[in-house]
Amino acid sequence: MSTAQGAIPHHVAIVMDGNGRWATRRLLPRLAGHRQGVESLRRCVRACVERGVRVLTVFAFSSENWNRPADEVSGLMELLAKALTREVPQLAQDGVQLHFVGEQTGLSAKVRDGLRQAEAATAGNQRLVLNVCFNYGGRWDITQAAAALAARGEPITESSLNAALGLAHVPDPDLLIRTGGEMRLSNFLLWQAAYTELYFSDRLWPDFDESVLDQAFADYAARERRFGRTSAQLQSADPDGLRI
DSSP: OOBBBBOOOOOEEEEOOOHHHHHHTTTTTHHHHHHHHHHHHHHHHHHHHHHTEEEEEEEEEEEEGSSHHHHHHHHHHHHHHHHHHHHHHHHHHHEEEEEEOOOOTHHHHHHHHHHHHHHHHHOOOSSSSEEEEEEEEHHHHHHHHHHHHHHTEEEEHHHHHHHHHHHTSSOSSSEEEOTTTSOOOOOOOTTTTTEEEEEOOOGGGGGHHHHHHHHHHHHHHHHOTTTTHHHHHHHHOOOOOOOO
16 A cells, blocks of 8 residues: 655644543543643654654634633633743753744733743744644634735735735644544634544543554555545656655
C-alpha cells in the first residue's frame, strides 16, 4: 500500500475535549481536569516537536464557553494566567512560537497583557508554531475577517478573506484530532478545515499521550488526500505512487 507523502502532518489541530468529564469521573472539581489538561498539552507540544510537526493549533476556550458556570470560567482565566507565567520560558527555550487567536476585547487587561508578552517573548522561534485559540469561534473568525475587509473597502474574495482570518500566518491544518469521543467540529476552524483529515479519539484529553498522537498520525498516513481529484489523477501526477 502506498503511504502518505510525509507520514507526519505539517499542521495538526486539536479539540482538547474531556477535561470536565475526566474530573467528574474521579469525583474532582471540573477545574482539576483543566489543570491536568495543561499537563497533557505540555506533553503534546513536546511530542509534536520531537516528531517534526511544524504547526500545532489547539482549541483552548471557545466563544461558547462563557456560558459555563461562572466559577469554572474564572478558574480557567486564572489557570491561563498561571500557565503563561510557568510555561512561556520553557516554550521559548524549546523554540516554540506562540500565537493567541480569538476575540480579546472581552478579556481582562491582565490576561491581554500576558498574551501579548508571551507572543513577544517567543516571536523569534521557528521550531514549532503553537496557535492557542482562546475565546475563539469559527463563525466569529469568518465574520471578523469579512468585517475587516469591508471596513477597508476591499473586495471580499476567497483569497482576501483567507488572508484576514486569525490563522492567516499558517497553512490550513492537515489533520484535526478531537478527543473525548465526540464527533463534531464545535465551531472550530470552520473555514480552515475544509479539506482537513479528521480523527476522533475516545480518550479524554487529560489522558492524551504520545501513543494516541502516533495512532492519529498512522491513520493519517494511510489516507489518500485528493482535494477534489481522483485517485487515478494522483497516480498519474505522482509516478512514485505517493499520496498527497
